[in-house]
Amino acid sequence: SQQGEEDPQALSIQEGENATMNCSYKTSINNLQWYRQNSGRGLVHLILIRSNEREKHSGRLRVTLDTSKKSSSLLITASRAADTASYFCATSGATNKLIFGTGTLLAVQP
Amino acid sequence: DAGITQSPRHKVTETGTPVTLRCHQTENHRYMYWYRQDPGHGLRLIHYSYGVKDTDKGEVSDGYSVSRSKTEDFLLTLESATSSQTSVYFCAISDDQGQNYTFGSGTRLTVV
Numbered sequence: 011s012q013q014g015e016e017d018p019q020a021l022s023i024q025e026g027e028n029a030t031m032n033c034s035y036k037t038s039i040n041n042l043q044w045y046r047q048n049s050g051r052g053l054v055h056l057i058l059i060r061s062n063e064r065e066k067h068s069g070r071l072r073v074t075l076d077t078s079k080k081s082s083s084l085l086i087t088a089s090r091a092a093d094t095a096s097y098f099c100a101t102s103g104a105t106n107k108l109i110f111g112t113g114t115l116l117a118v119q120p
Numbered sequence: 121d122a123g124i125t126q127s128p129r130h131k132v133t134e135t136g137t138p139v140t141l142r143c144h145q146t147e148n149h150r151y152m153y154w155y156r157q158d159p160g161h162g163l164r165l166i167h168y169s170y171g172v173k174d175t176d177k178g179e180v181s182d183g184y185s186v187s188r189s190k191t192e193d194f195l196l197t198l199e200s201a202t203s204s205q206t207s208v209y210f211c212a213i214s215d216d217q218g219q220n221y222t223f224g225s226g227t228r229l230t231v232v
Contacts, residue, residue, distance in 0.1 A: 040218060041218070041219060043221070051225070051226075052210065052223045052224060052225045052226055053163075053210070053223040055220075055221060055222075058219055098162055098163070100163075102218040102219070105176075106151055106168075106170070106214060106216075106217075106218035107153070107165055107168055107178065108153065108165075108212070108214070108218070108221055109165065109179075110155075110162045110163040110164070111162055112160065112161065112162040113162045
């Protein structure tokens with residue numbers, strides 16, 4: 011079974027708006043990572059947050075992690091049409107296996 | 121992606137035939153992984169390796185086997201391909217800390 015479940019499954023917004031995606035997971039983790047995948051392409055690593063961190067920023071991305079609730083969120087600010095993609099959270103634990111959620115499909119309308 | 125290549129990129133095969141997909145890395149990482157991606161499921165781990173000849177099963181390993189005879193190569197074999205194995209297969213590598221993952225460009229496999 012998947013480790014992570016993401017919410018919403020699909021999100022459609024206008025350019026310039028913020029996009030928030032949520033991820034819940036089941037077991038203890040060492041870190042949680044977010045990836046982007048453009049249609050038909052490979053995965054691109056966006057950001058990693060360790061289990062002892064609560065928030066992390068990278069450019070227009072902000073990730074939060076709440077280990078007590080086993081949840082994370084990814085915020086993309088001032089979205090652009092080029093941000094249109096699928097976004098996946100993935101968790102890494104003691105065995106280094108990266109286990110993915112089911113993904114959020116983000117559509118940014120120009 | 122730099123440092124990791126998959127071959128072939130596309131393959132069509134018939135039900136019941138064996139198929140081998142190759143993942144090659146130039147980063148000298150111990151950890152290598154095979155995933156499959158299907159609509160509605162995201163990426164699911166098939167097998168992974170933590171060193172030469174050291175492999176373990178992931179969550180969807182039935183019908184698949186792997187081999188790692190060299191650090192740089194990780195092979196995924198479908199012993200007898202079935203239509204349910206039609207999917208996009210991704211290889212990945214990571215450092216020992218499980219923090220830096222790099223994914224290949226994927227192999228689109230169609231079993232007819």
